[in-house]
Amino acid sequence: MSLLTTLARLEAVRSGHAEPLATVRHRHLAERPMLVVPLAAAGETGAPLAVLLGRDRDRPRLLTVPQPLDRERRFAFLADLADELLPYLESFGEEVETLTKESRDSETGEQTEISRELCLDAPQLLVPNRGGVELLGLLGRSTRFRRTVEDPDPGPYPAPTRVPLLGRWLTHLRERAQVPGSSLLLAMTDLLGRHWATGQSMLEDQHLGALLAWIDPPDGLTGAEAALRAETARDGRGQLLCPPAGPTTDPQFDSGLLAPAIVRYDAARQLAGADPAQRPDPAGRQSDAVLRAQVGARERDIDGLLEAVLLPVWEQLWHGLDLLRQLPPAAHLPDRWTGDRWSYTAHRDRLAAGEPPQPVRDDAVTAARKLAQREREQTTVGVQEALDDPLAMAEHRLAGEALAGVVTGVEPAYDTSGKTSRPRPLVTVRTTDRPHAEPGAELHRAGGPSSQRAQLVTVGAPSGSVTVRLLNGMGRKKDPAPGSVPEVGEQVCFTLFELTARQSAPLPEPEDTPWTHGGPPPGAMPAAPATDAGVRTGMGTGMGTGMGTGTAIEEGADR
Amino acid sequence: MDHVESGALRTPIEQRLAALRGSAPQRSLDARALAALAANPGCRRRAVLDAAGVDKAALADRLGSPAPFGQSPFAIARGLRFESRVKSNGCAELLELLRGQLTLAPPYSAAEDCPVRLAELVTDPKLPAQRVASTRAALAEAADSPGVWTLLDHPLLRLEVAGSSVLLEPDVVAVRPDGRWTVVEIKSFPILDGSADPAKVGAAARQIAVYVLALRATAAELAGEKPSDDPYDPYATPEGLAGAPTDTALLVCPKDFSNRAAAATVDVRKPMAVTRRQLDRLTRVEQLLDTLPTGTSFDLDPVRDGDTLDRAVGLLDAVYAPDCLASCELAFHCRQEARCAGAVEALGRGVRGELGSLRTVDAALAAAAAAPTRGEPGSAPGAGAVAADEAAARLAYAAALRAEALALGRAVGATAEAGATADASTGAGGPG
Numbered sequence: 006m007s008l009l010t011t012l013a014r015l016e017a018v019r020s021g022h023a024e025p026l027a028t029v030r031h032r033h034l035a036e037r038p039m040l041v042v043p044l045a046a047a048g049e050t051g052a053p054l055a056v057l058l059g060r061d062r063d064r065p066r067l068l069t070v071p072q073p074l075d076r077e078r079r080f081a082f083l084a085d086l087a088d089e090l091l092p093y094l095e096s097f098g099e100e101v102e103t104l105t106k107e108s109r110d111s112e113t114g115e116q117t118e119i120s121r122e123l124c125l126d127a128p129q130l131l132v133p134n135r136g137g138v139e140l141l142g143l144l145g146r147s148t149r150f151r152r153t154v155e156d157p158d159p160g161p162y163p164a165p166t167r168v169p170l171l172g173r174w175l176t177h178l179r180e181r182a183q184v185p186g187s188s189l190l191l192a193m194t195d196l197l198g199r200h201w202a203t204g205q206s207m208l209e210d211q212h213l214g215a216l217l218a219w220i221d222p223p224d225g226l227t228g229a230e231a232a233l234r235a236e237t238a239r240d241g242r243g244q245l246l247c248p249p250a251g252p253t254t255d256p257q258f259d260s261g262l263l264a265p266a267i268v269r270y271d272a273a274r275q276l277a278g279a280d281p282a283q284r285p286d287p288a289g290r291q292s293d294a295v296l297r298a299q300v301g302a303r304e305r306d307i308d309g310l311l312e313a314v315l316l317p318v319w320e321q322l323w324h325g326l327d328l329l330r331q332l333p334p335a336a337h338l339p340d341r342w343t344g345d346r347w348s349y350t351a352h353r354d355r356l357a358a359g360e361p362p363q364p365v366r367d368d369a370v371t372a373a374r375k376l377a378q379r380e381r382e383q384t385t386v387g388v389q390e391a392l393d394d395p396l397a398m399a400e401h402r403l404a405g406e407a408l409a410g411v412v413t414g415v416e417p418a419y420d421t422s423g424k425t426s427r428p429r430p431l432v433t434v435r436t437t438d439r440p441h442a443e444p445g446a447e448l449h450r451a452g453g454p455s456s457q458r459a460q461l462v463t464v465g466a467p468s469g470s471v472t473v474r475l476l477n478g479m480g481r482k483k484d485p486a487p488g489s490v491p492e493v494g495e496q497v498c499f500t501l502f503e504l505t506a507r508q509s510a511p512l513p514e515p516e517d518t519p520w521t522h523g524g525p526p527p528g529a530m531p532a533a534p535a536t537d538a539g540v541r542t543g544m545g546t547g548m549g550t551g552m553g554t555g556t557a558i559e560e561g562a563d564r
Numbered sequence: 565m566d567h568v569e570s571g572a573l574r575t576p577i578e579q580r581l582a583a584l585r586g587s588a589p590q591r592s593l594d595a596r597a598l599a600a601l602a603a604n605p606g607c608r609r610r611a612v613l614d615a616a617g618v619d620k621a622a623l624a625d626r627l628g629s630p631a632p633f634g635q636s637p638f639a640i641a642r643g644l645r646f647e648s649r650v651k652s653n654g655c656a657e658l659l660e661l662l663r664g665q666l667t668l669a670p671p672y673s674a675a676e677d678c679p680v681r682l683a684e685l686v687t688d689p690k691l692p693a694q695r696v697a698s699t700r701a702a703l704a705e706a707a708d709s710p711g712v713w714t715l716l717d718h719p720l721l722r723l724e725v726a727g728s729s730v731l732l733e734p735d736v737v738a739v740r741p742d743g744r745w746t747v748v749e750i751k752s753f754p755i756l757d758g759s760a761d762p763a764k765v766g767a768a769a770r771q772i773a774v775y776v777l778a779l780r781a782t783a784a785e786l787a788g789e790k791p792s793d794d795p796y797d798p799y800a801t802p803e804g805l806a807g808a809p810t811d812t813a814l815l816v817c818p819k820d821f822s823n824r825a826a827a828a829t830v831d832v833r834k835p836m837a838v839t840r841r842q843l844d845r846l847t848r849v850e851q852l853l854d855t856l857p858t859g860t861s862f863d864l865d866p867v868r869d870g871d872t873l874d875r876a877v878g879l880l881d882a883v884y885a886p887d888c889l890a891s892c893e894l895a896f897h898c899r900q901e902a903r904c905a906g907a908v909e910a911l912g913r914g915v916r917g918e919l920g921s922l923r924t925v926d927a928a929l930a931a932a933a934a935a936p937t938r939g940e941p942g943s944a945p946g947a948g949a950v951a952a953d954e955a956a957a958r959l960a961y962a963a964a965l966r967a968e969a970l971a972l973g974r975a976v977g978a979t980a981e982a983g984a985t986a987d988a989s990t991g992a993g994g995p996g
Contacts, residue, residue: 008962011918012932014911018925028973048642050821073638146756147821206886206912229903237632237896241925256634286899333977395969395976403962437961533944 006207009400013202021227023201023220029394030332032196033188033342034350035129037094038326040065042133042318043140044311045252046073047259051143053082054254057315058089067315071270071307080164083148085287087171093128094174098353100125127189127349130178131326133250133318134194138182140252141190145175148362149362169362176363177352184379186341186386189348193325194250200332204228210235213321214247214451248314250321255314262310270303334391341386369522370515377509384506392451392504401500402438407451408471409498410436412491418474419483428485432463434497439464440471441501446481448499454478454489459499474501580853581616586863593730598843599770600891601725605842608852609880610892615725615849618862620893626864626873629896632889636872643752647735650750650816650825654682655715655736658748658816661827662713662738665814669742672711678741680713681706687718692731695720704786706739706804714739721778725843734775738814745783747775747813755817755826765830767816772813773835776842779809811836856880885913920955931956932963 006014010026017024037060046052055069066089070082105120132138151164151173177188198210203219209217209232218231226234235247244262245255254263277296367375390397391407401407414433419426440446443463450457457478464471480486491497516525582590593614601610613620624631650658659680672678683702686694699719706714716737723730736748750770753764780802787805801807811833819826826836860876877897884898884907890897902910906924909916922928934956 006912006914006918007917008958009966011911011915012928012959012966014915015908015925015928015932018906018911019929025970025973028970028977046638047636048639048752050756050818052821138666143756204911206910208886208889237630254636256636256639259638260634264889367967395972396966399962399965399969403958404964437964 007400007403009403010202014204017202017219017228019203019550020206021229022222023228025200025205026202026396027200027332027390027394028396029335030329031199031335031340031390031394031397032186032191032329033324033334033338033345034329035126035131038129038131039090040131040322040326041090041137041141042250042315042322043137043144043252044254045140045143046070047253049073051140052079053086053140053144055311055315056086057312057319060093065316065319067308067312069308069311071304072267074272076162080162080168083144083168083171085163086144086216087165087167091167091171091254095353097124097126097128097349102234103349108212122350122354123343124350124353125344127346129188130190131196131322132190132192133322134211135192136252137250138179138190138192141175142179142561145172145177145179145335146365148172149176170356173356173362174352177348180375181345181348184344184348185383186389187345187348187382188342189345193322196329197325200329203232205232209236213250213318213325213453217321217324217328221324248317250318258310263307265306266303266310270300270307273300273303286324302541335390337389337393341389344382368515368518368526370512370518373512377512381506381509388502388504388506391500398451398498401502405439405441406502407498407500408434408436408438408448409496410434410438410471412493412495412497413470415490415493426483428479428483428490429476430472430479430485430490431472431474432459432491432497433470434499435470437469438471440499446501448473448501449504450475450478451498451500451504453491453497457489567580569674577850577853581849584612584616584853584856584860584862584863585618586861588619588622588864591619593617593725595732595734595771595774597767598723598725598730598732598774599767599839601842603770603891604883604885604888606713607881607883607888609696609877609882609894609898611849612852612856612880613862613894616862619864622863623873624893626870627877627894627897629894629900632896633893636882638745639752645748646752646823646825647816649823651717654680657825658715658736659713661816662740662746662748662814664978665829666740666746668740669744672741673887676741678711678713683714683716683719685716685719685741692720696722696731700782700786703737703739703782707743707786707808710743711741712739713741721775721782723774723778723781725833730778732775732778734772734779737775739808743808745779745809747772747779747809748816749775749813750816753817753959754820755828756820760815760828766835768815768910769813769832770835770839772815772830773832773839774831776809776811776813776836777840780806783808852880883909885909886911887913918955919959921953922955922959928935928959932959934960946973 013024013026018165033262039058039060041056043056043060044054046054049104052073053070054073057065057067059065068082068085070078071512072078101124102124103120104123105118107309108117108119109115110117130141132141148168151169151172152158152160153166154163154171155166156163181187182190182192192217194211194213197213197216197220198207201220203216205215205219212232212235214235215232218226218235219228222228222231238246239257240246242261243257245258248258249255273296276294279300349450391401392398396414398407402409411434412432413435414431416431418429418431420429440448440461442448444461444463446461448459448461450459455478458476459473460476462474475485475490479489513519518525597614601607601614603609610620613623621631621633683706684698685702686698688694699721700714702714702716702719706716716739718733718735719737720736721732723732734747735750738746738748740746747767751764751768753761784802784806789802789806801811812829812831814827815830816825816827818824856879860879862873862876864873876900876925877894882894882898882901884895884902885898888895888898899910906926908919908923908925908928916923919928922931931953
């Protein structure tokens with residue numbers, strides 16, 4: 006946490022409600038996003054229990070698995086989930102714009118025109134917390150390699166074709182969610198935590214109910230009181246009034262309500278499936294239809310229980326969305342959303358081209374590319390947020406990486422070393438910022454002509470001011486172009502960091518992977534068999550696992 | 565160790581701890597609790613309550629801030645199912661994993677079919693002393709018969725921590741044909757595509773480290789040596805029998821999404837070193853007890869007044885940090901205390917470092933409200949706070965920047981609302 010965030014948290018403690026951490030909204034929000042609240046079965050890896058999803062606040066769709074250990078019910082659930090999600094995910098693939106780019110062949114020097122399609126919009130999924138993002142990723146991992154009836158060797162449990170397709174989409178969304186600033190799949194706790202500081206720790210902010218309680222406490226309660234109530238208040242049956250936002254359910258819910266309901270469901274199903282001759286006496290007389298109806302009733306009991314714990318989270322998710330929509334959007338959002346649209350389009354094209362599912366592990370080149378992209382995006386997001394939001398820029402000013410203030414004097418000056426003299430005006434800014442740089446250091450002007458640079462001349466003479474010399478962006482004439490030099494009384498801002506991310510050196514194509522990195526990957530390489538040797542105990546190099554950038558994202562969220 | 569075998573409380577320290585506990589039965593510490601204790605070694609409250617074996621969950625209930633923990637019956641059932649599966653058929657699956665993952669010292673090799681023996685241990689949970697003794701006997705016997713795999717299923721080990729003894733129960737200890745002992749830990753989180761959740765593996769490694777330390781202590785006793793407790797060389801491995809326990813353990817987890825087992829060796833030298841250092845640092849519990857007034861008791865007898873209990877707990881200094889919420893039953897109580905006192909640690913462990921000598925929310929906000937020494941434009945330099953404390957000055961400066969940015973944001977927001985044009989929204993990117 007930075008000092009400014011800490012300060013905002015301290016203020017929140019005093020005021021009793023969350024304090025703003027941003028003056029604008031830094032993430033794109035779709036007009037009608039898809040909201041998803043997934044629940045996982047405790048103890049089982051990636052085993053879904055239920056999901057509540059939809060784009061309409063009043064009509065969420067509930068899908069459940071009444072017995073999480075039942076493979077067939079689980080598969081049926083995933084097929085249903087695919088039916089719900091795939092039409093939405095695929096619906097954006099139709100409307101495209103065509104972008105053309107001139108490109109010169111490096112060998113022949115021939116000019117060619119490359120045109121590419123870019124989807125006009127892309128889907129957006131909102132889940133309650135990071136656990137939800139992880140769970141969707143796990144579901145993607147567990148389904149994208151599933152064999153279907155269309156496979157030459159369908160195996161004993163073939164899945165409908167849409168199930169692996171859903172897995173590939175979920176995997177893609179999960180991957181994209183690791184790119185800083187992306188908005189295809191977002192966690193509500195991250196979104197709210199980026200824009201508000203609560204009077205509690207970041208750890209406690211992971212509880213969606215408590216976080217919302219701080220941001221928008223109910224009448225008559227302080228944020229702390231409301232958050233405590235969200236965390237601990239239980240009803241007469243010992244159930245939480247504000248159920249956890251998943252992906253796991255409250256253990257007391259599991260033991261007190263869900264487990265008995267599942268036992269009853271199992272019993273009813275056993276009875277219905279048993280040979281009539283072996284049924285115990287009272288059941289023996291009942292017809293199959295009655296028994297099946299009982300199974301249905303037990304299943305509806307479970308649905309009712311799960312719906313009761315999901316609906317409050319559903320409302321919280323919409324509440325959070327309402328709060329976020331009240332913030333004005335940041336200026337760079339369309340830019341970054343274009344990146345998301347490219348990502349969506351690329352995945353659409355890969356599916357259309359019949360490429361195999363994403364491998365379990367990326368090859369060296371793909372992994373390096375992904376890391377490079379995330380690092381670049383991290384820098385870009387940091388700069389763009391600073392440009393969009395004075396509060397984000399304040400972080401840089403506090404760190405001595407930027408200075409801002411009002412212009413108190415402009416002194417025309419010229420560089421006469423060349424044939425023609427060029428304008429190099431001196432601008433004096435009244436500011437208490439102390440850039441961590443020596444005179445002579447290069448500065449970049451934010452909010453002025455694009456890529457205008459300046460040079461630091463003096464700091465603190467006279468006291469409380471900084472003088473810089475503008476170096477470019479003033480036109481070719483002897484006098485600076487109008488508007489290119491700030492006027493006295495104008496608010497200006499200069500940064501020590503560049504305002505665009507640098508492109509990294511190009512990486513080779515996967516088939517040119519050098520032998521130092523394992524050489525070219527063998528063939529199309531579908532699911533590479535995973536070896537179990539050597540579990541990472543700590544933060545490894547992060548190559549291929551995205552761990553390195555994972556921390557980078559968290560740091561980014563801190564600001 | 566005589567007093568253990570008879571089960572009576574002989575040492576004065578144990579008598580004093582029993583007096584603190586009152587009539588309630590003793591809650592024995594487990595490896596998870598020790599790992600948590602090592603994570604927050606400065607917390608005297610936890611050290612004393614754990615040493616005395618007070619049921620902290622029940623205590624938290626009585627104090628009105630019940631513990632937020634509990635494990636789902638589904639997760640417990642899954643864990644038990646997986647463990648019994650790994651151990652079924654005379655640990656056949658486990659042995660295969662051991663042979664596949666461990667490298668034996670020559671002349672033995674893992675591929676070679678060494679005979680396998682399952683040690684017979686006392687399993688009655690009511691006889692902890694006998695269980696410890698039978699574990700020792702089984703280890704001693706296994707040490708005398710090289711060339712055999714001996715598996716100890718749920719052995720019980722003793723470890724001295726901060727003056728009181730802790731009983732520890734690893735899932736399996738395997739005595740290998742080459743005479744080394746390997747701890748096997750069975751967990752129900754998956755090894756997915758060859759890697760597992762680093763946080764969970766880390767927690768398991770800390771837990772295993774405690775087992776290896778206890779095993780080292782047992783080995784040293786069997787060898788008739790003093791356990792090496794040189795904190796300056798945590799990586800030193802003793803010679804001979806005392807060095808039999810390896811510092812590499814085997815972690816057995818479900819493979820991917822299936823019920824089959826996968827295993828990986830986990831090097832626990834680092835968590836061992838950390839744990840040993842932290843445990844050594846734990847203030848000797850005697851010294852902590854000396855600071856308590858006579859007659860202090862944490863007896864959970866329902867007739868006792870809640871306030872007396874609250875006061876008794878208040879006598880022990882807690883070191884609260886938000887991380888405690890994940891591991892300590894009393895965390896909600898300590899959090900309440902920290903918030904009432906306005907302690908800045910309630911906002912996060914790192915906050916205190918940032919704020920220097922400013923320990924409370926009020927003090928920090930007062931420093932922030934003071935005129936920054938670098939001064940808002942226009943304010944007379946040097947007025948208000950003197951740069952006595954750099955943290956306070958920085959905070960005041962941060963507060964000025966924040967106020968300025970918020971005002972600017974509001975102004976831009978107002979323009980955007982008034983104008984409601986596209987220009988206004990691009991203007992939002994104006995200078996900070």
